[in-house]
Amino acid sequence: MQTSRSNISIPEPIRDVFSSFSPRWLACIPLSALIVVAWHTAAVAQGFEAPADIDELRVVLDSIFLLFCSVLVIFMNAGFGMLEAGFCRQKNAVNILAKNLIVFGLATLAYWAIGYGLMYGEGTQFIGTSGFFFSGDPAAYGNDAYPAAVPEAISFLFQVAFAATAATIVSGAVAERIKFGAFMIFSVLLVAISYPITGHWVWDGGWLAEMGFSDFAGSTVVHSVGGWAALVGAVILGPRLGKFQDGRPSAIPGHNMGFATLGCLILWIGWFGFNPGSELAATANVPYIAVTTNLAAAAGAVTATFTAWLKDGKPDLSMIINGVLAGLVGITAGCADVNYLSAVIIGAIAGVIVVFSVSIFDSLKVDDPVGAISVHLVCGIWGTLAVGIFGTGSIVTQIIGILAIGAFTVVFSAIVWTVLKVTIGIRVTAEEESIGLDISEHGMEAYSGFVKEAGVFGSSGAAPSSSGMGATFK
Template sequence: MENSRGIQYPRFLRSIFKNFSTSWLACIPLVAVITVVWSTAAHAQLYDDPVAANPEQFQLVLDSIFLLFCSVLVIFMNAGFGMLETGFCRQKNAVNILSKNLIVFAIATIAYWAIGYGLMYGEGSAFIGTSGFFFAGDGTPYGDGNYPDAVPASISFLFQVAFAATAATIVSGAVAERIKYDAFLVFSFLLVAISYPITGHWVWDGGWLSEMGFSDFAGSTVVHSVGGWAALAGAAILGPRLGKYQEGRTSALPGHNMGFATLGCLILWIGWFGFNPGSELAATANVPHIAVTTNLAAAAGGITSTLTTWTKDGKPDLSMTINGILAGLVGITAGCADVDMWEAVVIGAIAGVIVVFSVSFFDSIKIDDPVGATSVHLVCGIWGTLAVGIFGTGNFITQLIGIIAIGAFTLIFSGVVWSILKATIGIRVHREEEMQGLDISEHGMEAYSGFVKEADILSGGAGIPSSASINE
């Protein structure tokens, strides 16, 4: 091949010209220019990027992303609570329970944004915060530096609101299957807006319990026992479900879907890796240790609760395996950052035993808790907080004082609110509505609409109980 002037091209060039069009060949220099420019820009960015050039700034960005990830895990725990509670209760109340667990996070977010975050973290006294209501993203009212000198206040708020919502969600399980929907929503708002943040301020924002040396790393008492005390007050004032206690004995009212309950447990187990490690509030070298102690305690709790019920009742009980895992998680929450791994196993194992006998105890005094929320979150939250004084760095007497103070405040506040609601809008559905199921009486819909009727038709009606008998 030769050009118009008769110059002969080398063979390799003749091959290129033969196999590629002129348009393709024209792209070669363009690609070369782009490659050079891109390489130069990347090389310059390595030195000009303020994050790469400033390790402290890079750490703040890493901490922010870490807290965002943990916040999402904790928020996702709402799905776990919803599945767990739905599975442990009867199908005629499934819509009501799912609705409560969904709307409670929305209510908690608004309550904490408007009032709670300011009471908990706002500048004020050793008892209560008095600034920063209606969170606007500025860290100044809370004594925090502004980004980029500190982690953005917005991500701190998101992480904390996920914790606040957890306290309210705990209450839902203990009052399930007979609570009026509107009464539960009002109580949840007040718990997250007022009670939870005040006691949280005492511990997590330099309040009077913090000054005494009370230690609760991720909230065995601040979150779980607070939710448990509120749940206990509600269940006691509300009274047991129809048919639960009669003729001096306790009747089983089994849940309708253990698959849901098991899935809920697993979601909560995973979510706890945001709950506990996230409470480090930074991506530090201690995060893996916190994750491992959390997991060990959960595993130990599941094993000991299973063995305990197996020995006590003759058969392993899946519901108690579930609650044992959760008991271990609640128990380790206060001390997960500073106990050894073998100590985490001991804490979780003891929690797994405690929860089994706690459920029986509350039944013996006729406190009806359909999901065992008071046993898991209140009783094992108390144990986990005391365990910090036994195995961790806390003082046992100081831990006990904190438990009593927070418990008394929450119990009195909850008792007053529940009593006022009972005297005004009422807190319990009518007998007929409870027998029918809250899905129909409170929401006008069914979780499994048409399922039982279709099953009747397919089977010819033989051997299949009616929907009324199933619902009851």
């Protein structure tokens, strides 16, 4: 196609005719003949057959729509990366960033090789059993620019982006103490096996779909799956050193609220790919879904802000952020099934829930540095139930779905985390944790050249005798 670039405009002889006149001249002379020529040649000049009918063009519009939705969902990796890094301490920032970056690479390959086949391959009501190592050959595509059906490639891309989201949710809850290698293995297995199987039950005509379980964009299929895996991981790992001193939780503040806020806003726009894209086609429903999504996010932001303000006496930025995300996770299941006022209510309730949920997990001594469990698991459950309350789903069916997928994911996660624990180990040593995972796991600092408060340096830490080149610890 590369040589057709110059042909984006019509061929030279025709172009010459056009360019020799000013637009006004062109408007004054009879154009009909030229236009007929230009219009037929334009299609040929692009090297493609023109679409034969409306449906062929619709297929391409669907594809383009899903491409940009996929891009937005993939951008959520940056959102999660910034959010989680910002909410953790600077001595672990490299580690969290590395986890959030590599997890999308691993998820892509794991889902390509195995997960996509288990989730969308032909098989039973419980599992797909074909379509591994999803293949595509340019010869099969390059000859048909306007095919009769949406190419499977775009479905795969959109689903890869979703699968990676489930894994990246985990990374926040286990942050600041997990071994890098153990996290990588867990992520691969979650995306390759667990997420696709439960996803198949709902989104590929499996037994939960048969029952009428309704989860339009994945409050349960994506968010609570990630949340359950995160919960199990956080419990098995145990809390960070110093989190529960004297039996009381102590605040361990994040190191970069700019990153966290940026991450939240990236996730907000990412959700406009996540929810509307789940329509899987460019239709007039898409704007509707976008509006419910936005209203719920806004309502979650506002109620979380005031809840935290009333509860703690200050409008806590980290709670505004989590309120936005709570509203978004909450509306994900019902974004196409509830009216606008219901969307506001669902988001508003999610914003209240998330504030108290964070406190509850703290009091249960489950250490979740970024609030991932409260946002994705608790509000994911809330959102799935809300379809039964405000939408067309049945509450009983929704509960069955939540429990079934939860049980599978908990059992799967518990097995994997436990096997990893007794084999390669999942937690860094206390000394490595004190130093920070950036130095101990990656041999580098996130913020070379800045003076940080203590920890690794002890009392003389504020002014290490580094060279002008910035200190390293390799």
